Amino acid sequence: MEKITNADLSTLGIEDLDVLVSFSRVANGLLKHQVMDKAQILANLEAMLVNPEPYALKQGGKFKNLAEQVIQLQQQGKLTKQPRPEQKLKKELADFPVYGIEHIEAGALAQMRIAMQLPVSRAGALMPDAHQGYGLPIGGVLATTAGTIIPYAVGVDIACRMCLSLFELPADTIDTKVDDLKSLLLKNTHFGIGSETKKHDDTSLFDRPEWQATQLINRLKDKAYRQLGTSGTGNHFVEWGELTVQEGALKEVPAGNYLGLLSHSGSRGFGAGIADYYSKIAMTKTQLPKEAKHLAWLDLNSNEGQEYWLAMNLAGDYASANHHEIHNKIAKAMNLQPLLRIENHHNFAWQEQLADGTPVMVHRKGATPAGKGVLGIIPGSMSTPGFVVRGKGNIKSINSASHGAGRVMSRSAAFKTLKRELITAELHDKKITLLGSDLDEAPQVYKNIHAVMEAQHDLVDVIAKFQPRIVRMAEAKERPED
């Protein structure tokens, strides 16, 4: 049985023996009853020592009594725990390229500047779809010193990704078999927070030993299993569309118009659980000025860093398996194997090298890997085309491109200002069938994808175009005014 030792507790900076005994009793009690795991308990104790008041005020809180003790001791001057020294931001602002700066809001630029000032930052770039997020902007690429990793620069939906299947059927199948294709989507896709599936096609991923590697992964495993093959909410979709492949663009596929299946989703509750857990730990391990606090990093060689790396990579494989599950179920129902499948993460971290050979951790938060020859998918919106691209290996962009068109309007602004008729007219005009979705995903909330692609012509070559035709997204949220 795992225990929290005095050595573990002394890393928190506690020297008083009586205090150490109290901490040990509470910590091991929580551990024994499996309320939290070791890393989580230590992170809470550390945060509580720095700022005990919220813990003392929490009714029924696990650390309430201990926090009251800590406050008393602090008042008596008997506990002199100093918070971890605050990391200083660099004074000078290193230059970073911004693609399509005319399409980028000031808030995203400001966030990227702060990220560049982290002591561990080595290089960065802002993609033309950039907009404000938590910590690093969406569309931000950040290379940090090898051996560091920033959970919030990976993003909350770890390994959110795209997957495209190309079927050897003409694109006009969408017009001749619209009801069949619609029904395939309705039967084989599952949307919404907490959505689960009853039947799975391939569960071999769950045989892997990594599922036993940490208590957190183990705790999230059953839900991950139930959510295999589901799509979530927000901008996630599964859609049929017309895929136009240019001559000589893909060696496996002659030029032509094909039936394509495109999906966008991530690692569901599994990745969200990992992101939440380790971003909190990172913020207690690395103290940063307020404006940079969400950019706290983990030391990759610490226990937490190793755990996050393992969990993030497992979430990556899980997100991939999720897409495969959806595509395989649909392909089997059609009794047809896809001629080609293309996929890529856009919320992830990779161990790569800068142009001069410096090893770094490259975080791409809402950015598509675009190394030389690397294939990727950049979607537009429910009514505008997405593109299959081949990376040019542009060093300045840290081998990256945008992950989509990027938002120009927040979800709340969309609900306030847009009318459903606007979407209906656009969809009718382009002969698009929409299943589910809501105002906050209207085509009007996105930047012009053609302008975004133009802004990154140095980063990727376009090799195929995908025009959405039958789009499924999560059902509209019920709101009071409805």
Place this chain on the structure above:
DNA sequence: ATGTCC
């Protein structure tokens, strides 16, 4: 993007 455990 997730889900109502610290």
